[in-house]
Amino acid sequence: MRFVDEYRNPDLILELSSQIKKQVKDRSYRLMEICGGHTHSIYRFGIHELLPENIELIHGPGCPVCVLPLGKVDEALELVQTNDVIFTAFGDVMRVPGSKQDRFEVKARGADIRMVYSPTDALKIALDNPDKEVVFFAIGFETTAPSTALTIKYADALGVSNFSVFCNHVTVGPPLRSIMENEFFDIDGFIGPGHVSTVIGLEPYRFVAEEFFRPIVVSGFEPTDILESILALVRLIDAGKASVENQYIRAVKQEGNLAALEAMNDVFEERPSFEWRGLGYIDFSALRIKDTYSHYDAELRYKVQSISSPEPEGAICGEVLIGMKKPEDCPLMGVTCTPEYPVGALMVSSEGACSAYYTYVHRRSANSRTGVN
Amino acid sequence: MDVWFSDREILMAHGAGGKASRKLMDGLISPILSSHGSPPTLEDSFNVANSEIYITTDSFVVNPRVFPGGTLGELAVNGTLNDLSVSGARPQVLTLALILEAGIESKELQFQLEKIASAAESAGVRIVAGDTKVVEHGSGDGVFVTTTGLGMRHPKALLSAQRVRPGDKVLVSGTLGDHGVTILMARGDLDFTSEYLSSDTANLWPLVDALLSEFGDGVRWMRDPTRGGLASTLNELASDIKAEIEIDEGAVPVSDPVRGACEILGLDPFHIANEGKLVAVVDPKIAQDALSILQQHRLGEKAALIGEVKETDLPVVVCRTRFGAHRTLDMLTGDPLPRIC
Numbered sequence: 001m002r003f004v005d006e007y008r009n010p011d012l013i014l015e016l017s018s019q020i021k022k023q024v025k026d027r028s029y030r031l032m033e034i035c036g037g038h039t040h041s042i043y044r045f046g047i048h049e050l051l052p053e054n055i056e057l058i059h060g061p062g063c064p065v066c067v068l069p070l071g072k073v074d075e076a077l078e079l080v081q082t083n084d085v086i087f088t089a090f091g092d093v094m095r096v097p098g099s100k101q102d103r104f105e106v107k108a109r110g111a112d113i114r115m116v117y118s119p120t121d122a123l124k125i126a127l128d129n130p131d132k133e134v135v136f137f138a139i140g141f142e143t144t145a146p147s148t149a150l151t152i153k154y155a156d157a158l159g160v161s162n163f164s165v166f167c168n169h170v171t172v173g174p175p176l177r178s179i180m181e182n183e184f185f186d187i188d189g190f191i192g193p194g195h196v197s198t199v200i201g202l203e204p205y206r207f208v209a210e211e212f213f214r215p216i217v218v219s220g221f222e223p224t225d226i227l228e229s230i231l232a233l234v235r236l237i238d239a240g241k242a243s244v245e246n247q248y249i250r251a252v253k254q255e256g257n258l259a260a261l262e263a264m265n266d267v268f269e270e271r272p273s274f275e276w277r278g279l280g281y282i283d284f285s286a287l288r289i290k291d292t293y294s295h296y297d298a299e300l301r302y303k304v305q306s307i308s309s310p311e312p313e314g315a316i317c318g319e320v321l322i323g324m325k326k327p328e329d330c331p332l333m334g335v336t337c338t339p340e341y342p343v344g345a346l347m348v349s350s351e352g353a354c355s356a357y358y359t360y361v362h363r364r365s366a367n368s369r370t371g372v373n
Numbered sequence: 374m375d376v377w378f379s380d381r382e383i384l385m386a387h388g389a390g391g392k393a394s395r396k397l398m399d400g401l402i403s404p405i406l407s408s409h410g411s412p413p414t415l416e417d418s419f420n421v422a423n424s425e426i427y428i429t430t431d432s433f434v435v436n437p438r439v440f441p442g443g444t445l446g447e448l449a450v451n452g453t454l455n456d457l458s459v460s461g462a463r464p465q466v467l468t469l470a471l472i473l474e475a476g477i478e479s480k481e482l483q484f485q486l487e488k489i490a491s492a493a494e495s496a497g498v499r500i501v502a503g504d505t506k507v508v509e510h511g512s513g514d515g516v517f518v519t520t521t522g523l524g525m526r527h528p529k530a531l532l533s534a535q536r537v538r539p540g541d542k543v544l545v546s547g548t549l550g551d552h553g554v555t556i557l558m559a560r561g562d563l564d565f566t567s568e569y570l571s572s573d574t575a576n577l578w579p580l581v582d583a584l585l586s587e588f589g590d591g592v593r594w595m596r597d598p599t600r601g602g603l604a605s606t607l608n609e610l611a612s613d614i615k616a617e618i619e620i621d622e623g624a625v626p627v628s629d630p631v632r633g634a635c636e637i638l639g640l641d642p643f644h645i646a647n648e649g650k651l652v653a654v655v656d657p658k659i660a661q662d663a664l665s666i667l668q669q670h671r672l673g674e675k676a677a678l679i680g681e682v683k684e685t686d687l688p689v690v691v692c693r694t695r696f697g698a699h700r701t702l703d704m705l706t707g708d709p710l711p712r713i714c
C-alpha cells in the first residue's frame with residue numbers, strides 16, 4: 001500500500017535501529033513522545049525493542065481523550081440526561097467512563113448518543129432532524145479544533161439553530177510548559193507531535209529550545225519516522241544543541257496551516273484556566289467559543305454547571321504523564337485498571353500510555369498473571 | 374461454578390465478540406446453565422451424547438440487511454453451517470426461526486427467504502423445521518433470523534483444543550477483515566467507501582472436507598474467526614490450551630482496501646469479523662501440504678501459514694512484526710471504534 005509500506009520497510013527500519021545503536025554514547029537518553037499517536041505506534045510496531053537500553057521513552061500528555069477530566073465527562077452525561085438532545089461524539093470518546101456511569105450505559109438506557117467521524121456529520125444530523133437539538137462534544141488539540149471551528153462557521157452561514165457545540169478543545173503548548181516547569185522534570189529531548197503540528201507549525205515549540213534548552217523533533221507516525229526522529233534527537237543531545245527540527249516534512253510546514261489557524265482564531269478564544277486530567281489546572285490551555293458565535297455554545301444553551309470529580313484513589317496517572325513514573329509502576333495496572341474497565345486517564349483511549357502498554361506489553365510480562373484478565 | 378458477571382446492564386460490547394462477550398458467557402450464561410446439568414463451557418457446537426451427531430445454533434442481526442457480497446439470509450445459513458464445519462461435522466439439516474417486525478415489506482422478506490433457501494440448497498442442506506413470530510413495530514429491528522444446524526462428524530475428524538501441541542502451525546484460509554469492514558462502510562456513517570470491498574460470507578464445508586479427507590487427525594483444531602476477529606479466536610485458543618501463540622504479522626493476508634480502511638479509521642484488521650474464513654492449527658509435518666490443499670480451493674486461494682504454537686505456558690497471542698519486534702495481540706475490548714486522530 002503506497003504511502004504506508006515505504007515507511008515500514010524492514011531494511012530501512014533495521015538500518016536506522018543500528019545507526020541509533022552506533023550513535024549513542026555511554027549516558028542515558030530520556031526522550032518524551034508528546035503525542036498519544038506516537039505512543040500507540042511505538043507499542044504497535046514494537047519500536048522500543050529496536051532501541052539500545054540507554055534510550056528511555058517517556059509517554060507524554062498528548063492523548064486528547066486521556067486528558068479530558070472526569071468532571072467534563074460527568075457534565076456531558078448530565079447534559080444528555082437532563083435535555084432531550086441528540087448527543088454526538090468521536091468514536092473513542094464514547095468509551096470514556098464518567099465518575100458514576102459511562103456513555104455506553106446511558107446509551108443503553110435509551111439516550112440518543114451517536115458516534116460521528118467529523119463535526120460536519122453532527123451538523124448533518126441537525127439538518128436532517130430539524131425538530132431535535134443536536135450537540136457535538138468537541139474534544140482534541142489544535143488537530144481537531146479547526147474542523148469544529150469550520151463547522152460552527154458553516155452552521156452560522158446556513159442559519160442552523162438546532163445545533164450547538166460543547167467545546168473542550170485544548171492546546172498543546174501549555175501542558176508541555178507545565179511539564180517542563182515541574183520540579184521533577186528530567187527529560188533530555190522531545191519527539192514533537194505530528195498531526196497537531198500540521199496545523200500550528202513549528203513556531204509554538206520555540207520556547208522548548210530557547211527557554212528550556214531541550215531539542216524537539218516533530219515526527220511522523222510510521223516506524224521509520226519515529227526512529228529517524230530518535231536518531232536526530234540523540235545527535236542533537238550529543239552535540240549539546242537545543243533546536244526545533246522537523247522530521248515530518250511531508251506533512252508539516254514551518255508556518256503550519258494558515259487557513260485552519262484563521263478559522264480557529266475567528267471562532268475560539270483562550271480560556272483563563274482549564275482542568276487537565278492528571279495534570280490539574282493549567283492557565284490558558286484550552287479554547288472556548290467567542291461571543292460572536294455564543295449562540296452555538298452548548299455550555300450557555302444548556303447552562304452546563306461545572307462539575308469537578310476527584311481522580312480515583314491509588315492511580316498515578318499524573319506522575320506517569322510528566323514522566324516521573326512508568327505505566328508498569330502503577331499498582332492498579334492490569335489489576336483493577338484495564339482497557340475494559342479503565343480507572344485512570346491513561347487507560348481510557350488506545351492512545352493512552354497505560355492502554356498501549358497493557359495491550360501490547362503487559363500481558364506478556366510474567367507478573368501479569370495476577371491480573372483479572 | 375458461580376455467577377460472577379457484575380456488569381449492571383447489557384451493553385453493545387457484550388455482543389461484539391471480544392472480552393465483554395466472553396465475560397457474559399463465562400460469568401453469567403455458562404454458570405447458570407452448568408449448575409443445572411449443562412457442560413461447564415458451551416462451545417459453538419456440541420457432540421450429542423458422544424454420537425456422530427453435532428448440533429449448533431446461531432442468531433443473526435445485521436444492519437444493513439443487504440451489503441456488498443451478501444445478505445442477512447446468506448449470513449444466517451453460512452454462519453451456522455460454518456460452526457458445524459469447523460467442528461468437523463458435515464452439515465445435514467437446518468431449522469429456521471424468524472422474528473419479524475410488523476411493517477417490514479413482504480417483498481423484502483421474500484428476497485431474504487430466497488437468499489436463505491438458495492444458500493442452503495447450494496450447500497446441499499435442507500431446511501426442515503421452523504417458526505415465525507411477528508413483534509410490534511418498534512419492538513424489533515426488521516428481521517431477526519435464528520438457525521439451528523445438525524451435522525454428522527467427518528469420519529476422519531478428531532478436532533479438539535486439547536490436541537494442540539507446541540510446534541503446531543497456524544493456517545488461515547484467506548484475507549482477514551473483509552466482512553466487518555464492508556459492513557462498517559455499508560452503514561454509510563463514514564464519509565468514504567470503496568467499490569473493492571465485499572463481504573466474504575461463504576459456506577466453509579468444502580474447504581474443511583478437503584482438509585479432513587486428506588489429513589484427518591493431522592488437523593488439530595479449527596474455528597471461523599467471526600465477531601472479534603482472528604485476535605479473539607486465537608486468544609480463546611491460547612487461554613484454553615494455556616500456551617503462547619506467535620503470529621508473523623507479515624504473513625497474515627489482508628487485502629489492500631481493508632488495510633487502507635483500517636489505517637484511516639485506526640482499526641486493527643485482526644479484530645474485524647470474517648464470515649467465510651477458517652483458522653486451523655495443524656501438525657507441523659503436514660502444514661505445507663495442508664496449505665497447498667487450501668490454496669487449490671476457490672475459497673482458500675489466499676490461504677497462508679501465519680504462525681505457530683510456542684513452548685511457553687503464558688496464554689497470550691504475540692505478533693512478530695516484519696522487522697522482528699513484538700506486540701501482544703489482545704482480544705477486542707468493546708466494539709471496534711474509530712480513533713479520534
